[in-house]
Amino acid sequence: MQKPHLELSQLGISFPTPKGPFVALQNVNLEIGKGEFISLIGHSGCGKSTVLNLVAGLLQASSGGVILNQKEVNAPGPERAVVFQNHSLLPWLSVYQNVELAVKQVFRGQKSKTEMRDWIEHNLALVQMSHARDKRPAEISGGMKQRVGIARALAMQPQVLLMDEPFGALDALTRAHLQDSLMEIQARLNNTVIMITHDVDEAVLLSDRIVMMTNGPAATIGEILQIELPRPRNRIALADCPTYNHYRHQVLSFLYEKQRKIEVLNTKAVTTAAAEEKRA
């Protein structure tokens, strides 16, 4: 059997608190093939970002580990590039310089100056940001910043691309536009991607598999949904597709029936109880 490209094995993390350790995440097992697009979905606070940060090496696992190409990873590195939720571009550098910082760091000694320049420009062209190469982050829109963030990550030529709610802070139209761009880039480069999302449509549209997480504490993987929609996918054509809607329904039912947030129920119960008490 072929070994998986990226493997999360018995992954768990707990944080020390005055009341003893708090188990945030446990028993996360996932095997990801090369070129696969995985979405992590779940309610806020369920530990999606923690999983991503563990894979990125920004957090250390308390149990289990992350194995990339048969090697365990414990520290961050450019072969696992991260696209941060709030873009995290350096505000004092231009668009070009932001990508350059990454390229210079990753390809030092491997690419010549002109090769580096061509590579930076190629990646900016990939996300359609060549026209703004000399602008500072403060001078471009949120969607453009996120594009540059993606270009910076792609320019590291990562084995795995980690995206933490990359389109979460964008308006619906910009988000749709960037999702289409991402699908195109993914089709061309065949990157392995793990993306966190809150958006059910985004997850179904982009993913090969959707990993649905249970609520914390001690969150883990609840269900995994294989999305067998042919690529390239077209959002307009899929809007009427029964299979698409079926997948969508499955994710929604996981989130809002099986893993309905308990706190929400509790507050409701308290308010109804209070109302009844008043009536009495």
Added chain:
Amino acid sequence: MSTIPTQWSRVKSVLPGQQQLSNWLKQSLLSATGIAVFVLLWQLLASQINTSLGSFPGPLQVVQQWSGLVAEHKAEHAREAAFYQRQLERNSATLAANPDAVVTVRPYNGRPTFFSQIFTSLYTVLTGFVLASVLAIPAGIVIGLSPRLYSAFNPLIQLFKPVSPLAWLPLVTILVSALYQSEQPLFARSFLVSVFTVTLCSLWPTLLNTIVGVSNISPDLQNVSRVLQLNWLTHVRRIVLPSAVPMIFTGLRLSLGIAWMVLIAAEMLAQNPGLGKFVWDEFQNGSSDSLSRICVAVLVIGLIGYALDRLMLQLQQRVNWDKSAQLR
């Protein structure tokens, strides 16, 4: 025909708007009124106060003393030029009589004028300020990056920060005379004492602001640095320093302000031939002009302090990457 209005609107967009212009006018009018009221009150109150040196000088006497100081400076300048001219003539005459004669050019030892004292003061304060910045910025970066170092140094910083220049000065004086002994000193001791006192008092705001700026780097940018595996030096140069620049410059501006205030006191006691010594000498002199001359010095000290602050502001605006920041 239709192009004329569009061209006019283009011109208008370049000119300051009417709103802006009237705002500016209002501001300047208010500033002028403030100054006028102050001068008026000064004149009224000054004549009421009798001191041992006659009545307290009003604005007019101060302006007169200002022109007196300018005249003195010019006269001194002329004397200096004449001194060198005489020397040159004498030397060339000696050389004409005997080509092998050894001639020396003696430096002019005239009294420092008010304006040469201003330059001494500026030179001294800038030396002290640069020394303070060179010490405080690197120290602030190193301390700010390490919570342990911060815990170790914070009590010392809090302890020394509020110490008055007048308390440092005797110590600095004794230390300089003990440690700086040379046959042909490069710097006068009074200069060194003033410089070190200025440094000791003015490095704290820069140090503290650098520490705060460095320790408050956004965690996202730190993660970027970690994913890129930047080494310590690159991390400091590309991430830490630029993101701390706004705070560092806020500290530098505060430091320069303090340095200028401290300098006057330091020069008074160290007898460094600058504005502080000018004020002290006039105070000791006790002539009828002294009070007006001190008033001139006070105004000049204020103006120079203001100019230094504006210069730092300009520099801050140029260096700051956050062009949206409101600096004032």
